[in-house]
Amino acid sequence: MKKTVPLFIGIAFGCFAVAEFYIPHHHVGALSNEFRQWAAILAASAFILGGVNILQVTWPQIRRREPDWRYKVVLLVSAAIMLLVGLPWHKLGSPAKTPTVERAATADAELAARGKAAITVVVDDDVTFMIAGKSAAGTGRPVVTEVDPGEVEVKLSRRVAGYRPLTAKVTVAAGERATVHGDPPMIWGRDGRVFVWIYDHIFSPANATMFALLAFFVASAAFRAFRARNVEAALLLAAAIFMMLGRAPLGRAISDVLPDVAQWLLDVPSNGGRRAIMMGAAIGAIATGLRVILGIERSHLGSDS
Amino acid sequence: MSAEHWSAKLQRFDRRWIFLVMAVAVVVPLFVPLGLPARPDPMTKAAFNAVEALPSCGPDDVPPKCARVFVSIDLDPASTPEIEPFYRAVVLHLKRKNAKLVFATTWYQAPPLVDRYLRETIEAAIAPAGTDGYDGAADRPYRKGIDYVNLGFRDGKGAIIQAFGSDLRGAFDHRADDGTRLDRIAMLDGVNKLSDFDLIVLVSAGNPGAKEYVQYVGTRNKLPMIAACTAVSTTDLAPYYQTGQLIGLVAGMAGSAGYETLVGKPGAGTAGADVLNIGNLVVIAAIVFGNVVFFAGRRYQRRGRTS
């Protein structure tokens, strides 16, 4: 029973997925979208299981002080920090701030005569502001901009990511002077300052470093493995050298023939072999898929006990 | 007891020496540039020509006078050294034509990168008038909702790319990344799916990426697409260029450097091309050295057997 029900579910949904490719009817499409939503929910809920698994595996290793247990502490602390900074804490508590607007007590006759108004913005030098579609940088000192009378949108934002822009709609009459102060607040969550800072200064460099290790491993693998033991190995070796020289600018500097040879290797033998492997793999994938969908293969369904 | 042959010692050679040589080969060209010209290959030229063929218009013109281009940025920080130079060059190229740009991504690691790219290259001018070392037309800061739209991130790999091909607005719930309703954005009038764009630019580091676009939507709808990929994916995507399913392919850092040369603004790709040259030479030297050691050892063993 424990194996029969999953087998039946697998066959039913597998056959539906295959049939959906051939049936354009919108009811089938709507049902398919619904199933995809279910799959996405299942996959998301599995991440909770994954988090629990990490704790279950890591915590005993820390408690028993197994080798490299300190790295396990770093792992758990890092995960906790990212979880906490990824939550939108700014949505709790006080409502969003807007810029403060102060108006001068008396109108400016000279401005009024010219039919203009003036908006003064006082913000820090890491804040940019946009008035009526024109942007400028804050300087820490008042910056005066003349505008036409009416409703004017003033938007304040910080140069770096992770801060919420502040927007004020200021209605000014001819001759009126208004002063806008504002300090865009920091936000939390995926777009928040701390999350973005950690992404830019820790995650990105670490990710790039791991990928960069490949350069060193390629060199050591090349030294170890590219030996002309037989004819096939020698051909592979020669092709590798031609490709490396031909694809780099150095190859063109040495000879114009090298890039053409590299392109020929890419277009003819490589593409030919690649297409053959792709076709074989695709046919194999169809056969494997069919045997899983039809229930011929059942070893992935688990035990009966 | 006979002394050990030098080839036998070198067979057990500590590979950290190779790491050290590679490290020197990577670092030195950054400070002492070779200055070799980065000549573009035919696939990169084809990509450049596809963008060059788009119509140019004025800053206040609207489609169809202006080209509408869909840019899918599917990369992570690890692949930025290879394909970010292409992204910057192609965006400069598109901004010179005042093309309207629509951005999206299908990689969950990409949104912070996309936000940074938009701030640095779209909302600011990449090459304003008077830029050193650049003789081409200047570009301008783009206006959100008028010159560009960021649709944001959508998960779903092949399925979501299929949705882009049939119902782009629905795939993003009819809203841009900042919540603006898409039907309020004039530059998107008449755009409902990928085939409504004049060109599709794929900045693709892996899966899902250019291959999925070709397989799920490109071939079916005969979409004009150019792609940039990491060097290791070149062999994967080259067949699609050969058959015309991709009308241009910019492969790795060498391709990015070639595109920068065509656009006329050398950048990180051109600077990295020197590192690529020296790094390739180190790998070739390692291969040659390994074979010398191998053949020397084999000859020594044969002599030892015959004598």
Add this chain to the structure above:
Amino acid sequence: MTRALLLAVLALVTVGSAAAQPTPSAPTPVVPLPPDLRPPSRAPDPGPPPVAPPLAGVTDLDVRVPDNDNGRHFAIRFTRAADVGEDVVTAVFRRRWGQVAATAVFPTMLGPADATPRTWSVEFAGPTPPPLGALAAGDEVGPWQVAEVLAGGETTLTDEVPPGQYEYVVVELRRGPGDTIVAASAGAVIGPRATEASWFNTDRTGYLGIVLLIAGFIGWYVWETRKGKALYVRRLPGVDAIEDSIGRSTEMGRPVLYVTGLEEIQNIQTIASLLILGHVAEKTAEYDTDLTVANYYPLTMVVAEEVVRQGYANAGRIDAHRPERCLFITAEQFAFAAGVSGIILRDRPATNIYFGSFFGESLLLAETGFTTGAVQIAGTAELTQLPFFITACDYTLIGEELYAASAYLTREPTLLANLKAADAFKILAMLFIVIGVALATAGVFDLGPWAFR
């Protein structure tokens, strides 16, 4: 005296008044006025506004359900007049059938030409026409809805609608100064048309044929095995090496590491990897060797744990199964590579098995495993990573060999039949390629109804 005096006065008055009057034959000279005293000049009277030339409208309007539709589209096609200018756009309107009384003849959209401002006709029952640029798909105009405004001269449109019956009207509109609508053609009306959903996509008949062909081959070979025929499958050294390397691990007292790849559970390579994992788990249970399974996604971890449990149960060693050795590392590519490399360097497994979908981290894992002296067996259908695995691993399963491995391991007749069926189709595919090459060489590219779309 007096009379003479009066005559003299009279003559004097007459001569004086004659001297005061201008001589008719000599015109009075006109002195031009200084510029600031001249009256302002007037623009010539523009006259009545020019009448916009009438618009011909579209002809041959056709609305039909596209082939193989999902029941939510209409394909609209029409013909425009040859001399229509660039200032004329085509607006397509739709409305559900039955909403209002059907109209056999569609009135002109705009009211009287001399009305100021211009009004919509009664049919549209709205205020003044909006600027043309503001007329967008989805806008309601009276009982009608704008399906699309075609400004680029298009004569076809695929309209997406909820299922139902609809009436369509296509009208040409002329754009005037300030983006106003200054003229409208008579509307070409068509309807009602009902959406129609297909139950089979005829464009994909070829693909169904391929699947049925493979299924037919599977059926054929299963029948052959039931008759007792033995099916030959060539040796796969990589698969044969699994058991030997597990034995080596047992002798060295070191564990076995199994990595299921970097794709989700629904990826066919991950499924193939999990199928093989069951057999590996059974072998490690028999040999009493530790098995560590590193997974990229939690859902894969859950399934892998069940598969390993099944393997241990099959070997009769369910008591030896340790669920905590089925690990979820992380769903980030290079963090996963770092985590698995850490396991390799700490636990120093004697056998590393990489089966599934791998990307840029493949060489990182393989080189790290090499430094620990492990036997490494890899299998993937990711073509870009095969060179790295071939270079750095002892055995590599290429592409379909990964899918064949589970059948090869069990030697179960039904699975072997499945394998042979795939091979048979491959031979057929080679035949198609030869035929295609011959046809292409002969210049035949159009296969008509036989072409795959």
